[in-house]
Amino acid sequence: MISLMEITEEYLGSLKFIKEIPREVELPKGRDIKAIIGPRRVGKTFLLLKKAESLKNNQNVLYLPFDEPELKRLTARELAEKIRGEFPEGKVILFLDEIQEWENWDVKLRWLHDVGDFDIYVSGSSSTLMSSEIPSRLRGRHISRLILPLSFREIAGETGKTFRERGKLQAILKDYIKWGGFPEVWITKSREKIISILETMFYRDMIERFSFRDIKEFQEAFYHILSLYGGYFTYRSLQRALKGLGVDANLKTIMNYLRAMEESFLIFQLPIFSPSTRERMVKPRKLYLVDTAFTSLFFKGHAEGRKLENLVFIELLREKSYWNPSLEVSYYSDGKNEVDFVVREGPLINELIQVTYKLNATNYGREVRGLIKTAKKLGVKKLTVVTLEDETTITEGSLTVEVLPLWKFLLRGHQS
Known part of the structure; x- marks a missing residue:
């Protein structure tokens, strides 16, 4: 030797x-x-x-x-x-x-x-x-x-001061949304690399490890679960949806499918913000993917806003994983108002974040006024709306909402 x-x-x-x-x-x-x-x-x-x-x-x-x-x-x-x-x-x-x-x-x-x-x-x-x-x-x-895929900061660097830099960042961001942050995929811009990573996860990290016997059934569930990124689900709603696709699996099996995907770091589940443990368990959860490359590969018809939301979630997860383990992220809903991300450390809420593709007259009330109502209810001062390109400041009474383009949010660095 x-x-x-x-x-x-x-x-x-x-x-x-x-x-x-x-x-x-x-x-x-x-x-x-x-x-x-x-x-x-x-x-x-x-x-x-x-x-x-x-x-x-x-x-x-x-x-x-x-x-x-x-x-x-x-x-x-x-x-x-x-x-x-x-x-x-x-x-x-x-x-x-x-x-x-x-x-x-x-x-x-x-x-x-x-x-x-x-x-x-x-x-x-x-x-x-x-x-x-x-x-x-x-x-x-x-x-x-x-360890997560490459961040936008790692790929683009912390630039954006001049119009030339900002123009370049917009072009890089477009590629980043499409190709994601797996190093080999980013370097090669290869669809085959994305397929290879996903197939390896499926067979080696899930089929082999969890010994699922009905591979075809799991495969049907697997791709449907991926399609839910940025959306809400419960175990029963997932069971009903899969039954409509011809997958007649019981709740325990569906929970095992989700567990396999989560433990392979392919998906993440986001609970509702609530002081009640029971409510956090029974209320719908939101689902996100570890990288937007998978969204581009399989679900081209999905709203771009969901891809932006997925990117914001992974950036918050990166903050928790790399720099601030005490950070907790959840979503908020009281039946009238919804907020995509409640960011907190223990009982202290640091920030409320709303994500939308573009602010306009149609969604302004839902995205901004709903955010402000929730902030008043929870006593939060830092409010952020992330869009693809919009940038402005909105003031209502004592509250200020910072509207940031996605590239600027992704470059803002970890919060000290």
């Missing part, structure tokens, strides 16, 4: 062949195991390699991919002995990729963590490193970080 350092150098050397789009996300810090989770093909391996490269000149660093046959056969103790053979002294920082290939990886990681010699980062297939599994498998020894 070649040395662990040789394996590391080979993989670090591959970075020079990758077209890099710098990421704004930082890997977590701390003494516990750092688990890098997220959907397939968002660049988790690239982030591990870049972090390893940045540290290797000053610290003991190893990047080890467990799809290497010789590595996956080692026990935790054998691996530790080999590491100490190459680094006899000092803490060693381990970047362990494709960790699902290491049999009983959770037991082995706990042992490596507990001996105290190693600072550990792990990543791997989303079909194994599911967010729901990590807490039970690593038993309080982990910090996880959800």
Whole structure:
């Protein structure tokens, strides 16, 4: 077997062949195991390699991919002995990729963590490193970080000061809405890449992991669920809709289908804003996709406003995942007024956000006046309406509504 350092150098050397789009996300810090989770093909391996490269000149660093046959056969103790053979002294920082290939990886990681010699980062297939599994498998020894597709800021940079820059940003935004932020898709602008990512999620992260026997039934449900992005649903409404499509599945099966898609980081469910736990459970939820590339691929007839809303949701999720874990997002509805996003930290509501494709005389009352009525009811000062291109300020009494074009909202950066 070649040395662990040789394996590391080979993989670090591959970075020079990758077209890099710098990421704004930082890997977590701390003494516990750092688990890098997220959907397939968002660049988790690239982030591990870049972090390893940045540290290797000053610290003991190893990047080890467990799809290497010789590595996956080692026990935790054998691996530790080999590491100490190459680094006899000092803490060693381990970047362990494709960790699902290491049999009983959770037991082995706990042992490596507990001996105290190693600072550990792990990543791997989303079909194994599911967010729901990590807490039970690593038993309080982990910090996880959800990695999402590229943000508009990462692709476009923080520009837009001149008319030339703003014109360029509009062109990039049009492509971003269509192609989304998966790095390979963005670079190649390839429909086949989108199909490949979705099919891999379907078969490897859902069919294989959850052992669904009726693949055709799940496939019908899968595509219908994707079509609901930006819309409301309940388990029973979904059951009725699927029955109309010829899918006669019971509620438990439908809930399992949704769980498989959510744990693969393909979809996210947004609850209603309410102090009542029961109401949050029984009221309809809204559904969003991890990337707008999927909306462009399958549902061309859908309203563009729903794609904008999906982008705003993912940006809020990015804020929570990368910088502000205490952030919570929900939607508001009291039967008369609706607000797309209630953004809060604990009991404190930071902002109300409404998303619409364009403000006009027809929807002004619903989008702006409904937002202001809700703000007065909840005692919120920061009000934002996101549209494709409109930009203005609306004042009513003591309240001000900032109307932002989507590109400016996506470039505004995380909220401190």
